[in-house]
Amino acid sequence: MADVTFTVDGKKLTAPAGTLLIEACRTHGIEIPAFCYYPGLSLQAACRMCVVRIEKVPKLQTACTTPVAENMVVTTESPEIAQARKATIELLLGNHPLDCPVCDAGGECELQDMTFKYGAHESKFVEIKQHREEQQWSPVVFFDRPRCILCYRCVRVCGEGMDVWALGIQNRGAGAVIAPNKQDHLECEECGMCIDICPVGALTSGTYRYKTRPWEMNHVGTICTHCGDGCRTTLGVRRGDDGMDIVRGDNRDKSGINGDFLCIKGRYAFDFANREDRLTKPLIRQADGKLAPVNWDQAIEFAGKKLREIRDARGGGAIGVIGSNRTTNEEAYLLQKFARTVLGTNNIDHHRTADYPAFAAALNHSIEPGAGSSGTPALAGKAEASLRDFASAKAILMLGNDPTEQHPGLAWQIRTNVRLNNARLYVANHELIKLRRQATSFLQIREGDYPALIAYLGGDDSALDGNGEAAKLREAIRGEESLLVAFGSEFRGGDVSALVRFGSLLPTVKFACLADYVNSRGAADMGLYPDLLPGYVPVGAAAHFAEEYGSALPAQPGFDLVQMFDAAERGALGALYVVGSNPIARYGVDPAALSNTFLIVQDMFLTETAQLADVVLPAANLYEKAGTVTNAFGDLQMVKKAADKAGVRTDFELIVRLAGALGADPKKLVPFGRRGVQADFGQARGAQSGEVDRHGVWLAAHHLEPKLSPFDPFAILDEIQRLVPAYNVPHFELLAGDDQHLRPGLVRIEDAGSRRDLVLPSNDTLFSSGTLGRYSQMLSSVMEARKPAETAAD
């Protein structure tokens, strides 16, 4: 829209016509206070804090509902306005308890800040305050009625933002009160958005309430360890008995790819880290068959010695390695390097939740010579979509998956885009997924009909004959100028290439292949495959890897995960090294299969797999380390160390130490100290949690890279960037915490259709998260609370 020019506090400003005055002012650095106004939500004009004086208008006007107009003259601060705001606060404080010293919001409360600014600390009201007891609405949400200032933010974010509509307003006037949908409790997605958006302490969380004060914590913005969306979560950490404890997770840092959003997992399911039953000492199975604690040297020496013996006696082919969906890229990469160069085996795999090799192959095929005789790759149009793209795309096609349950961040982006930008959403699914409520058109198909749907969309009329709905969908999609296509694990192998081929018929299209866990994508990109190296380079074409590693790699594909357990059963697997994974429970493996295999497990808890181990090494989780992760959409982000637990070590350090015990040269495994050995890690300035990472930003800005230690993940990131060009994104932005979308150019040219399909979707819901989720008290209690309600509804 055309720009208009107007004057605010004597300054001439311009903004597009239609912009709200409050937004226009904020853009130009003029802060107008408001409780009820929240960008992106509908307007309420309930709080009257944003009143301003507009020339030629008789009364004060609310800036949150007034669009800017040509030649408008506005005053935002004057004695008159200050008096009006002060009176508003006085009324708000009429029944607001002055329990700031014990209120969770104390110190980060908007009402407190406004009272401080406008000084309405003396109340003219002498009536006795009406107290109401605090109510618990769900395991997550607590409501303290007298603190509520009725700004309606929670009601709107729950309804408009989350499409849950679980909060409402009952009664009227002074008796008005926020009410949950089940009269005395909530039945909702437990996302905690209402708590985060509450400007005061009326809504508080079961996790954090009465635990600590905001200023007693360090706040570290890192990446959530659960689903494949890779949302930014800010962890509040506080010194505890054995390290830094995580006390709170929230979305204080709204600069992440998730914008305003976080789900229950990102906000509250960090509690596994503080559990009492976490492993903090290495364990070795003793002669009596029981696991007993030993010290680190004994455990590493023992594990290393056994691995060396088995490798030397039976060859690398007798050893298997299983990686994780939740370790960093650097750790996954290091693990495959360790397997291939130190153990000398390609027997390496992980729990696959999406067919990324097929996706990489399909994307590359679409830029192959067929695209144009001139040889210019038609890459621009056929790329991968970032999660950010879903917030601004004009049209989205969602095939399979249930984002509301499995990718809540994606679902939020799509809902927001539909609501604010009128984006067109096309959904095809075999279930009546909730996201259909935002869809321009929804097509229900049978579970096995996804390939037929793609054939039909591609022009094969016989594939879905006589389906009028499908015809309409095809018509609509063909009319789109640009399209984002997101697909779930229903698409594998040949179906993925068929889908991408169909996409290349459209003018501009981007794809997203959805996987289940925080670094499922990274695990795939980093070559946790028996037949593929990092970047999907086939093991037979490892020339530049051999050059970088300085040694030859095994050229034959190794065992995949299922073959490893088959080999173990027939006694052909001498040792198995499992890092952050629980295959026994996930794949239902018979524990007896591993009775003749030396098993090393690295994990946080004594999982079903760890219980069978000969050596158990207590590992740090994603909140206790630094590195990078890649979300399902190919957004590369840095994780920062927030918490700390005495007795555990990062997977990175453990892999390096194990390699050392096997007699490998750590300097070959992790190329550290290449540019000399002079640097300051910040210790001199009293490094605290996150300090080293922040220091890293400064160093990167000055072209200093102090990789002095074999335990420095960023030394490995350098190597990854040399070998996997897609990961060669600017260091500086990455360290500063910005998400960087991968560059095109993941390889794997050959057809992936012939590979064995080992994708096993985890089918997690909003309240589950694989093995890790079972160790979250908050997730379990929500599941527990929902059970009776569900049976009653049947």
Place this chain on the structure above:
Amino acid sequence: MSTQSGQPGTIFSPALAARFDKLVTLYPVKRSALVPMLLYAQDEVGYLSDPVIAEVAQRIGITELDVRNVISYYSLLRTKPAGKYNVQVCTNISCMLRGGNEILEHCKKKLGIPNKGVTPDGLFSLEEVECIGACSWAPAAQVNYDFHENLTPEKIDGVLAGYKAANRGTGK
């Protein structure tokens, strides 16, 4: 409350269900039918019970929470049963000046129930209300939809007795 249904899936009488079917088509948005629907339902059922709320929500296509939000806004809408004869005594200014409070007190004593109470036999309920628009004939009270004006304690006794007799006349 009767649960016999005039048509499958409704708790209302066939006539009311048919009326509701039509009601939702009369407005540009279905939601506009909410308040009239609640009033009619309350007249038939006596109060807005959970099943009433559930069916109204389903008919309009909004959540039960939305329906409850509206009900709680209006004092005319109730979620608990009232007596067969709901005595509403006005104590707003005109009535107050002409003895409305005395009428209310008298009713409390006579019926033996407090404000918002229901007699044990379920015949009468009592409610103090704001202006019912009968200022010219204050003090006034409204029993269900009947107005009784220029009241005195004696007069209201007669009114209450009349309802009692009328009830006996109906055989229950």
